[in-house]
Each structure stands twice: as C-alpha cells, then as structure tokens.
Amino acid sequence: MSENTTPLPDFTRWPSFPFEGDMRVKKLAPPVEVEPPRSGEDASDCVACGTPDDSYIWVSERWRVRAMDRPTGLPMVLILECRSHLDLGDLPNLLAAELGVMTVRLERAIRSLDGVARVHVNRWGDGSAHLHMWFLARPYGRLQLRGTFLSLWDDILPVVPESQWRENLALVAAWLADFGGQANAEPAHIAWESPATIDVPTGMDGDNDRRPSTLGDVEAAEA
Template sequence: MADIPMPLPGFTAWPSFPFEGDFKIKHLDPPVETEPARKGEDSADCTACTAPDDAYIWVNERWRVRTMDRPTGLPMVLMLEPRSHLDLGDLPNLLAAELGVMTVRLERAIRSLDNVARVHVYRWGDGAAHLHVWFMARPVGQLQLRGTFLPLWDDILPPIPEDQWRESLAHVAAWLAEFGGTPLAQPPRIDWQAPAKLTDS
C-alpha cells in the first residue's frame, strides 16, 4: 500500500515562508535509545572555553559577545556566552539574573543600528553544550522576514558588505562598553588617499 502524503502545515502558505514549489513532509525517524553528546560537553573540548578574547567583539569578567567569522545575510547576527562552562539550566542565580540584563542590553545595542527594525532572540541548545544565545536582526522594511523563519532567511540572503558589517560590530561593541567591559571590534579603516599636490581650481 502506497504511503499517503501528510498534509502540509499552514505555515508553508505564510508570506514569511522562504520557499515555494512542491514539498512533502519527511518521515519522522524512530527515537534513539541514547541521546548523543553535544559538542564541548567536556570543558577541555569546548570551543567557547578555549577561544581567546580577541575572537569576540566585547567581553567582561562574566560574559562575551561573539559574531560569525564573516558577514551574514542579516544586518547583525551575534551570540552571547557566559565565560563559565555552563548551560542555561546550570546558571547560578547571579548569572541567571545577569542573563536577563545582558539580553535586554544587547537587544537595545543591535536595535540602535540604523538598518534594524527588530531583534530576534533564540536559544536552541542541541548543538554545543556551552550556553550561547543567538541575536538576529531583522532589516528595516523587510516585512517578509518577520517571525519564525528569520534564521532561514539569513542563510538565503546575500552577505552584507564587509565594511558595513565591521562598522556595525564596532558600534554594538562600543554601545555595550558604555556599561562596562571591553569593546574589541574595530571599525573598518577609512580608505582614502590625499592628493599628491594642490591644484588651482
């Protein structure tokens, strides 16, 4: 007997859904008996724990903010991480309270960029064991990017210009540094050349 295809969920008709054409739903694999270990369960093998401060755009004694290694399709994509090797449910009360403050502070810093309308905040937790909270900026006027599918659009859109990306990183880092910590992102160098000599107009 042939498999009867499952009906597509309603979100495939949403304006924000980034794909069109014929789709079918994958079959759900049976559950595994043992969950696989995530990357960096042991702090000795943890990428976040072994990364130097200069891999981040802003740091303080308890938190660090990281970007991707190249421009993204969205105006800004950042990750907030604690220095300590902890997951969300492991945070002591002080860090848990600071996570709320840092989330609001970083959202405001990103939203202060001219080309940002909203900032989406995500935590998935299935990839790496070290807590990392994602901040993704939706560009102004791009209403089709609203909502659930913003991370997918980030992979689809062409990367923003590198100079614009670096300038925005430096802006966010400086904004955060107004409350303490160290800004490590630098704006791009100005590419200009002085005339060799003065000429009469």
C-alpha cells in the same frame, strides 16, 4: 518504498515562509534510545572555553559576545556566551539575573543600528553544551522576514557589505562597553594613500604660474 503523503502544514503558505513550489514532508526518523553527547559536554573539549578573548567583539568578567566569521544576510547576528562552562538550567542566581540584564542590553544595542526593526532572541542548545544565546536583527521594512523563519532568511538574503558589517560590530561593542567590559571590535579602516603628484591644468589668462593652494582648488579647476 511508500511515498510520504503527509499534508504540508499551514505555515508553508505564510508570507514569511522562504520557499515555494512542490515540497513534501520529510520522513520522520525513529527516536534513539540514548541521545549522543553535544559538542563540548566536557569543558576540556569546549570550543567556547578554548577561544581567546580577542575573537569576541566585547568581553567582560563573566560574559562575552561574538559575531560570525564573516557578514551574512541580516544586518547583525551575534552570540552571547557566559564565561563559565554552564548551560541555561545550570546558571547560579547571579548569572541568571545578569543574563536578563545582558539580553536587554544587547537587544537595545543591536536595535540602535540603522535599518534594524526588531531583534530576535533564540536559545536552542542542541548543538553545543556551553550556553549561547542568538541575537538576530530583522531589517526595517522587511515584513516578509517577520517571525519564525528569520534564521533561514539569513542564509538566503544578499550578504551585507563587509565595511557596514564591521562598522555595526564596532557600534554594538562600544554601546556595551559604556556599561563596562572591553570593546574589541573596530570599524573597517579605509586604505587611503595621498597622491605622489597633483596635475594642475594650465590656464590661458596669465595665471599660468599660479598654483592652487588647496586640493579643492584642483578639483574646481578640473571640473
């Protein structure tokens, strides 16, 4: 078996390329005569069509926005889907026009989040037949993440804290809901319980029996 000696392309030396060290180009597989069907070519087998609205962070009459199942390395990764089982080239004029409006609106919503510099918008369509547009937020100041490889960095960067992720989802959903539709995402709820008792330190100056009137007084006494 001969070794692949194809030279590495220039982009492997870009600062944004996430890998380094010894690499080689994969052997290119021969083309197939007939491409296999994508997932959900038939609407009856389409995952998007069968997913209920409460799995999305925002829904409207013709569009839905969903997030990943859990936080990842980027501040925000969202997917815009149309309700109708259509691909990009199949959209009627109304949905095609709305896609432009929704793309701009969702980009603005994500870019309004703290720490977001740019929003990358991608459509591949090789895996699923149902139209879905990807929106990936690039963290502010992370110049190494600029450009083509942002989706790869999403799997490499440390995972965003879940509370921050949920807060961002709620903010984006609320932004979209200002223009219509329904926001389903909510910020993370704080699990807080009041203490059963409060220990008050005993003083030595005759105020032993005086009980602090507020929790702030307790904290000041303990300081």
